[in-house]
Amino acid sequence: MSIEVRHITRQFGKFKALDDVTLKVESGELVALLGPSGSGKTTLLRIIAGLEFPDPGPAQVLFYGDDVTHLPASQRKAGFAFQHYALFRHLSVFENIAFGLRVRPRATRPPERDILQRVETLLKLVQLEPLAQRYPAQLSGGQRQRVALARALAVEPKVLLLDEPFGALDAKVRKDLRRWLRRLHDEIHITTLFVTHDQEEALEVADRVAIMRDGRIEQIGTPDDIYDRPASPFIYDFLGNVNLFHGRIHEGRVLIGDTAFEAARGAGGPQSQAVAFVRPHDIRVTREASGRSTLAARLVRCHAAGPVAQLELERLDGGAAFAVQLSRDQFRQLQPQPGEQLFVELQNVRVFSDDYSI
Amino acid sequence: MPFRQRNVLPGFRLTLGFTLLYLSLLVLIPLAGVFVKTSTLTWDQFWGTVTAPRVLASYRLSFGAALLAATVNLFFGLLVAWVLVRYQFWGKRLVDALVDLPFALPTAVAGIALTAVYSKNGWIGAWLAPLGINVAFTPLGVFVALTFIGLPFVVRTVQPVLEDLDAELEEAAASLGANRWQTFRRVLLPILFPSLLTGFALAFARALGEYGSVVFISGNMPMKTEITPLLIITKLEQYDYAGATALAVVMLVVSFVMLLTINLLQWWGSRSHAPA
Amino acid sequence: MGPAATLNRASMTPRRRPTSEPPRVRRLLIGLALGFLALFLVVPLASVFAHALARGWGAYLKSFHDPVTFSAIKLTVIAAAIAVPLNCVFGVAAAWAIAKFRFPGKQLLITLIDLPFSVSPVISGLIFVLLFGAQGALGPWLIEREIQIIFAVPGIVLATTFVTFPFVARELIPLMQAQGRSEEEAAIVLGASGWKTFWRVTLPNIKWGLLYGVILCNARAMGEFGAVSVVSGHIRGETNTIPLHIEILYNEYNFVGAFAVASLLTLLALVTLALKTWVEWKNASAPGANHGSSP
Numbered sequence: 001m002s003i004e005v006r007h008i009t010r011q012f013g014k015f016k017a018l019d020d021v022t023l024k025v026e027s028g029e030l031v032a033l034l035g036p037s038g039s040g041k042t043t044l045l046r047i048i049a050g051l052e053f054p055d056p057g058p059a060q061v062l063f064y065g066d067d068v069t070h071l072p073a074s075q076r077k078a079g080f081a082f083q084h085y086a087l088f089r090h091l092s093v094f095e096n097i098a099f100g101l102r103v104r105p106r107a108t109r110p111p112e113r114d115i116l117q118r119v120e121t122l123l124k125l126v127q128l129e130p131l132a133q134r135y136p137a138q139l140s141g142g143q144r145q146r147v148a149l150a151r152a153l154a155v156e157p158k159v160l161l162l163d164e165p166f167g168a169l170d171a172k173v174r175k176d177l178r179r180w181l182r183r184l185h186d187e188i189h190i191t192t193l194f195v196t197h198d199q200e201e202a203l204e205v206a207d208r209v210a211i212m213r214d215g216r217i218e219q220i221g222t223p224d225d226i227y228d229r230p231a232s233p234f235i236y237d238f239l240g241n242v243n244l245f246h247g248r249i250h251e252g253r254v255l256i257g258d259t260a261f262e263a264a265r266g267a268g269g270p271q272s273q274a275v276a277f278v279r280p281h282d283i284r285v286t287r288e289a290s291g292r293s294t295l296a297a298r299l300v301r302c303h304a305a306g307p308v309a310q311l312e313l314e315r316l317d318g319g320a321a322f323a324v325q326l327s328r329d330q331f332r333q334l335q336p337q338p339g340e341q342l343f344v345e346l347q348n349v350r351v352f353s354d355d356y357s358i
Numbered sequence: 359m360p361f362r363q364r365n366v367l368p369g370f371r372l373t374l375g376f377t378l379l380y381l382s383l384l385v386l387i388p389l390a391g392v393f394v395k396t397s398t399l400t401w402d403q404f405w406g407t408v409t410a411p412r413v414l415a416s417y418r419l420s421f422g423a424a425l426l427a428a429t430v431n432l433f434f435g436l437l438v439a440w441v442l443v444r445y446q447f448w449g450k451r452l453v454d455a456l457v458d459l460p461f462a463l464p465t466a467v468a469g470i471a472l473t474a475v476y477s478k479n480g481w482i483g484a485w486l487a488p489l490g491i492n493v494a495f496t497p498l499g500v501f502v503a504l505t506f507i508g509l510p511f512v513v514r515t516v517q518p519v520l521e522d523l524d525a526e527l528e529e530a531a532a533s534l535g536a537n538r539w540q541t542f543r544r545v546l547l548p549i550l551f552p553s554l555l556t557g558f559a560l561a562f563a564r565a566l567g568e569y570g571s572v573v574f575i576s577g578n579m580p581m582k583t584e585i586t587p588l589l590i591i592t593k594l595e596q597y598d599y600a601g602a603t604a605l606a607v608v609m610l611v612v613s614f615v616m617l618l619t620i621n622l623l624q625w626w627g628s629r630s631h632a633p634a
Numbered sequence: 635m636g637p638a639a640t641l642n643r644a645s646m647t648p649r650r651r652p653t654s655e656p657p658r659v660r661r662l663l664i665g666l667a668l669g670f671l672a673l674f675l676v677v678p679l680a681s682v683f684a685h686a687l688a689r690g691w692g693a694y695l696k697s698f699h700d701p702v703t704f705s706a707i708k709l710t711v712i713a714a715a716i717a718v719p720l721n722c723v724f725g726v727a728a729a730w731a732i733a734k735f736r737f738p739g740k741q742l743l744i745t746l747i748d749l750p751f752s753v754s755p756v757i758s759g760l761i762f763v764l765l766f767g768a769q770g771a772l773g774p775w776l777i778e779r780e781i782q783i784i785f786a787v788p789g790i791v792l793a794t795t796f797v798t799f800p801f802v803a804r805e806l807i808p809l810m811q812a813q814g815r816s817e818e819e820a821a822i823v824l825g826a827s828g829w830k831t832f833w834r835v836t837l838p839n840i841k842w843g844l845l846y847g848v849i850l851c852n853a854r855a856m857g858e859f860g861a862v863s864v865v866s867g868h869i870r871g872e873t874n875t876i877p878l879h880i881e882i883l884y885n886e887y888n889f890v891g892a893f894a895v896a897s898l899l900t901l902l903a904l905v906t907l908a909l910k911t912w913v914e915w916k917n918a919s920a921p922g923a924n925h926g927s928s929p
Contacts, residue, residue: 049823050366050823051366051819051822051823052366053364072366072822073366073819073822073823074822074823074824074825074826074827075825076823077825078823079823080819080820080823082816082819082820084816086816086817086819086820087817087820088817088820088821088835088838089817090838090839091838099821099824099826099834100824100825100826103821103824103825103826103827103830103834104825151820151824152823152824154824155824155825365735366819366822367734367735367815367818367819367831368828368831369730369731369828369832370731370734370735370737372727373727373728373730373731374731374735374737376727377727377728377731377732377743377747378743380724380727381728381743381746381747384795384796384799385746385749385750385796385799386746387765388761388762388764388796389749389753389761391761391764391765391771392757392761392764394771395764434666434667434670437663437666437667437670438667438670438671440667441663441664441668442667444654445660445663445664447664451911453668453671454911455907455910455911456671456675456676457671458907458910459675459679459907460675461850461853462853462857462903462904462906462907462910463679463857463899463900463903464856464858464859464876464877464899464903465755465857465859465877466857466859466877466878466880466881466896466899467682467857467880467896467899467900467903468678469859470880470884470892470893470896471678471679471681471893471896472678474678474681474685474889474893475678475681480681481677481681482673482677502674505674506674506675506678509674509675525653528653529653532653538655538659541653563752566754567752567753567754567755567756567757568754568755568860569754569755569756569859569863570755570860570863570877574881574884587754587755587756587757587860588756590754590756590757591756591863591864594760597769599763599764599767599769602760603760603764606754606757606760609754609757610753610757613752613753613754614752617748617749620752621745
């Protein structure tokens with residue numbers, strides 16, 4: 001276990017930013033803390049770094065089994081990359097990276113030659129060798145983030161903590177940089193915890209994802225796990241890209257309108273009122289009602305530009321709208337026309353009792 | 359965050375402790391002494407001192423001249439700020455730097471220079487004398503000195519707001535059919551208003567307490583050209599400490615009210631100037 | 635500006651942009667503004683040098699060959715040399731506490747720090763007379779021990795320190811608030827100690843603001859008249875600062891002497907303005923730095 005936090009609680013006035021959070025990150029793992037703003041993820045990350053303190057109590061932070069709860073930030077050896085990079089604006093890229101080595105007490109400070117070598121190596125690692133003498137103000141956002149990473153890595157940290165590492169970048173740079181981060185992690189295998197509010201980013205980059213809500217960890221698991229088996233309606237909603245059908249639970253199946261579907265049971269009490277979640281790509285569309293259970297719906301509009309065709313349908317019973325994604329092949333075979341009546345079959349349905357509203 | 363919280367950055371107790379100690383020793387305790395000293399007077403003595411005819415005359419001059427000077431600076435300050443922000447002309451950077459001269463020039467130097475320029479045989483006074491206008495050694499001289507020392511305030515409060523103004527606002531006004539004057543009056547002036555008022559209040563507050571530049575040009579005639587700060591010094595020189603202190607209390611109270619007003623104005627300005 | 639420019643090009647007679655005034659109005663406004671500034675700033679400024687040199691360079695230079703003038707200069711420099719560093723240390727400490735930490739009553743503290751600016755210079759002197767003067771609260775105690783503060787150098791230093799109290803702090807507080815604390819946090823996480831963080835990260839970031847504050851603080855310290863006048867006692871050669879010396883010369887109708895010494899302070903003011911402009915310019919062109927000027 002390389003990062004372990006136990007029973008962390010943090011209250012700001014009446015607001016509970018963290019509520020008894022316990023989390024373990026395995027050695028060499030890349031874990032994402034995912035959640036909406038205000039869910040406590042940044043506070044948790046800052047507490048791990050020693051930049052913020054948990055409320056007194058049983059709270060503990062451990063790095064590789066060592067209790068660092070009472071160690072000041074400067075002695076924890078945690079590399080931290082700030083959301084807005086916090087580069088030293090008066091120092092060049094080179095000096096920014098060298099900072100952590102130069103401020104060491106004389107006894108443990110590496111000789112100048114070693115500092116030089118270490119910075120060169122890091123510059124190569126983050127592909128910024130030609131920019132060594134530039135100042136932060138002269139760099140693009142993506143370059144700044146890479147300097148921030150190199151600076152954090154220069155002190156050979158035990159763990160790497162990244163606060164919204166791609167938050168301040170535009171969409172294209174974000175995508176490039178997160179793939180780069182994944183490759184970098186595969187190369188150096190440092191235990192990394194990063195905070196993000198972007199589910200796509202978390203699912204693409206991380207080995208495991210911890211989803212936070214209101215100061216608690218709501219679910220933790222691999223990206224597949226999280227995507228395929230969300231533990232709560234909140235996670236479905238937060239991850240997005242999902243249809244929601246109100247219905248009733250009946251003999252282990254869910255009744256939507258007059259049609260019953262097979263469904264896996266999520267959390268919730270035994271009430272019969274239920275909400276069913278179905279991903280758009282888990283809906284089959286046919287022109288004729290097959291023998292199996294189907295719902296009748298009218299096609300409102302569709303657009304087929306892009307890798308998948310997006311269909312917007314309206315149920316005939318009650319008119320509730322839902323979305324369907326078809327592969328280009330399926331779309332070409334079906335050739336649906338707006339206004340046409342179609343039949344849909346719901347697959348991989350998950351139901352939760354109806355005490356959750358979106 | 360509660361007061362007792364641990365902090366990552368060091369030095370909070372040390373720096374705050376030093377700040378409070380230094381502030382108390384140098385500013386708060388000495389200022390409190392003024393109020394303590396006044397309490398040795400009875401209310402009648404106090405009231406008698408601060409409403410003596412000579413004192414009332416000095417209030418009239420101090421407040422009147424300060425108000426007039428701040429008003430003149432309000433208009434010309436806006437004009438100067440506008441010209442410096444909006445137009446290009448030769449020597450603009452120099453003029454911009456020169457606006458702060460009243461902050462940098464010692465008041466005694468300003469006092470003797472203004473007196474020399476505006477006295478009857480001075481560079482400007484000589485032109486005004488034939489018209490029957492005497493500046494030096496009259497209330498007009500007090501006004502001139504107070505205008506000089508209050509000059510930078512409005513310029514420096516309005517200038518940054520004017521610089522930050524979004525050009526699209528005026529373009530929008532123009533596209534909606536407003537002419538230049540309408541745009542200024544209905545769009546720009548309301549935005550500049552809080553900063554104008556702040557600058558005005560700052561200039562007024564400064565002018566009220568001003569001493570150095572005024573004593574030379576005013577002539578210091580009791581009942582006519584004597585400002586309140588000068589009266590305080592006069593009383594001190596007569597070893598009337600209680601009397602001087604009573605006047606100081608009146609001025610301090612006025613200053614604190616002004617300070618409060620200015621803070622409220624700045625708070626209002628920062629709110630109304632926040633991006634929409 | 636893009637869309638507006640295109641529109642103008644498309645219109646028939648692109649005379650001027652809709653967001654500028656006709657040249658006539660522009661010239662009038664510039665003329666009025668410059669006229670006002672000339673009348674109130676340039677003419678008095680020029681008159682100082684004109685009067686100082688009214689009897690030629692010989693008389694001008696002779697004004698400085700006076701031990702009393704020299705001792706006034708010395709006292710002014712001493713007062714500034716004590717007041718400026720004190721207020722500098724205070725300014726940095728206050729800005730550190732206020733900008734980097736959260737605590738209740740912060741806004742009140744900022745207002746209190748500005749207090750000496752809103753107090754009349756005369757009262758700034760008076761408060762120390764009330765405290766340390768012969769009839770003052772601590773007067774008898776001081777007399778017993780033969781310590782003289784009022785009508786002596788310590789009083790002048792105190793009054794000077796009081797009136798220049800807020801200069802450095804009020805420059806640094808908004809600057810450091812705008813910079814936030816993430817760079818310091820980054821330094822701490824990288825293993826820097828508190829002192830190293832301050833010297834290597836904070837100080838380089840605030841150096842222009844600090845210099846700016848010091849320049850203004852020094853100008854006021856050397857030029858203060860009212861407050862110093864109250865506590866000085868005007869003892870020639872002993873407790874006269876340059877501004878007080880000017881007053882004496884002027885009241886003795888030694889105009890050349892008064893203006894000659896005044897020209898010294900005027901030059902100091904001009905150098906202050908030049909330095910101030912330079913710092914502003916330097917600051918604006920420094921990478922990543924932004925810093926508004928405030929009087």
